[in-house]
Amino acid sequence: MAGNPFTSRSLRNRVVLITGAARGIGAGLAERFAARGAKVALLGLEPEELAAVARRIGPDAAWWEADVTSWQDLEKAVAEVVQRWGGIDVVVANAGIASTGFVRSVDPVAFEKVIEVNLLGVWRTFRVAMPHVIERKGYLLAISSLAAIAHAPGMANYAASKAAVEAFCNSLRAELRHLGVRVGVAHPTWIGTDLVTSADRHPVFGKMRGRMPAFLGKTYPLEVALDHLERGTLRRARTIHVPRWVGAMKLLRSLLPPLIEIGSGRTGVAQADAEAMRDIATRGARESAVVGPGARAALEKSDQAG
Structure with missing residues (x-):
């Protein structure tokens, strides 16, 4: 299969x-x-979760415990994937975490871990897998976010990391085009995942999200995201918007920062800032910042390494 462009709508026997x-x-x-x-x-x-997913899929799946910020983990996993199946056709750099908090008070470790996982994790994943994807003229897809376009308060690190992922993919796409590799970037809005449901339960920032304009704050079912991402991967799309109106937001990108600033009163930023300080005093800065099981696992891994 080496050297054959990934142009078919079929993924049969692709890795x-x-x-x-x-x-x-x-x-x-x-x-x-x-x-x-x-x-x-x-x-x-x-x-345990990876093993459960692999069991549901059956013999066409295998799992590796790997930290996307670790060169060693990625190199070992990629080498074993290639040894098992002969190569790699598609890479989906989906690993991402979130923390929440205002810049002046958020836990510094949690803040920086989001940027490390969301941005450096994409770069490291792509870099390690790239020789094999080039060999198969395959496809690299990074999961960015609506947050790359609309930068909400309380999400400075997440928005910065996802905007950087978009910029990284735009540069990389031009670098790899002559080699037959296509590079895509996906921008999902709020999707009903563990990350989003955990954010909604946050005692401070869940209330802020509830005050967002309806179309910006709406949570879409996971199946909606999967439909768009599956179709986009089959097309080797350069951009995937989930849902499609997210693409229209790009046309308004220069107008969004002042609009969000004006709307900060409506979303209760001043009140949330005071509540965040009280939450930190009660639960501690780290616990107040953590959103979702992925972030907790990533921070625990960092604590163990430290």
Whole structure:
């Protein structure tokens, strides 16, 4: 299969590597691609969850516990994937975490870990897998976010990391085009994953999100995201917007920062700032910042390494 462009709508016998594959979008895409005949390599930090996904899929799936910020973990996993299945056709850099908090008071470790996982994790995943994807003239897809376009208060690190992922992919796309590799970036809005449901339960920032304009704050079912991402991968799309109106937001990108600033009163930023300080005093800065099981697993991994 080496050297054959990935142009068919079929994924049969293609090898797809997915990071952040233990839950949500990563797990859902793995199941979708396997149903189309792909061999799926599941990478993540939660071995029990990864094993459960692999069991649901069957013999066309295998999992590796791997931290996307670790060169050693990625190199070992990629080498074993290639040894098992002969190469890699598609990489979905889906691993991503979030923390929440205002810049003046958020836990510094949690803040920086989001940027490390969301941005450096994409770069490291792509860099390690790239020789194999080039050999197969394959496809690299990074999961960015609506947050790359609309930068909400309380999400400075997440927005910065996702905007950087978009910029990284735009540069990389031009670099790899002559080699037959296509690079895509996806921008989902709020999707019903563990990350989003955990954010909604946050005692301070869940209330802020509830005050967002309806179309910006609406949570879409996971299946909506999977439908768009599956179709986009089959097309080797350069951009995937979930849902499509997210693409229109790009046309308004220069207008959004002042509009968000004006709307900060409506979303209760001043009140939330005071509540955040009280929450930190009660629960501690780290616990107040953590959103979702992925972030907790990533921070625990960092604590163990330290």
